[in-house]
Amino acid sequence: SDVELSAADAALTPSEKISAAEGIVFGDAYMDHVASIEANIAECRAALIEKIDAVQAQSQSTLHFMMARQRTLAVLLLIVFIAIALSVVVLVLLPLSTFSTHIRSNEPLPRIGASELHELSDSYNAMYEENMHSYDVLRQKAEHDVLTGMFNRSVFERLLEMHASDSYAIMIVDVDHFKGINDTLGHDVGDAALRKIADQLRSAFRTTDYPCRIGGDEFAVFMTEMTEELRYVVTAKVESIRKGLADTSDGLPALTVSIGVAFNDGTLTGEQVFKRADQALFKVKEAGRNGFAFYEE
16 A cells, blocks of 8 residues: 555556556466576575585595594504503513522523613622622631632531431541651641642542542542442552652652541441541551551441
């Protein structure tokens, strides 16, 4: 009702106005506009769907790529972790375990593992060698006579304890008139004479026997696995010693010794065997020295 009609439209009859209005609303032009709008909407919708599909496809591709990259990174990290773990085991844990075993066994360390462990093993081995040398020096001083280098009395007594139930023989050697050598020729000659006796004892016996200096001019030899049936072996050794001491080519006077020998079949104590050898030695001294005798019951 608010619309002002043109003169031509105002002159139309009501039915003509309705017809004209219907033509405007439902005519071909209107329908063409509606069809054009619908076509544009459809085209827009199709373009939008295509764009969404493209974005979605690109997103899926990007997601797949990122997931693949993440899986690759995860695998690489796992490989790196395993490699680090194996490296730690091979370069650190196993060498440390080996070091611990060698240290408990009092052995030098092998040069294995990481470079830092190489430095550790080198330092330890240097200290180990120094300590072993010091230990050897101390043991040498504790177990050996300084003048002759022979085992001392404490070693001899330990041998008697260690072989209490074994078959062995003891030889006690006493230098004849040693005080006279010191008094007339001097202590230097006396020391040289003791060293000569020590050399003769070492050369006459096996590596399984133990020549010892148990007193000033008194020596003893612990002979392992020696029985009464082997007296002839002991006799041969005694004769060899006496012959060597009689040789004066080294500038020393001829030396004589008195020797007593006793055997143990595993039933005597070390003290008893030593006492028997000493009794045999006493008989030699009573007979004028410069001889040897076996203990006889």
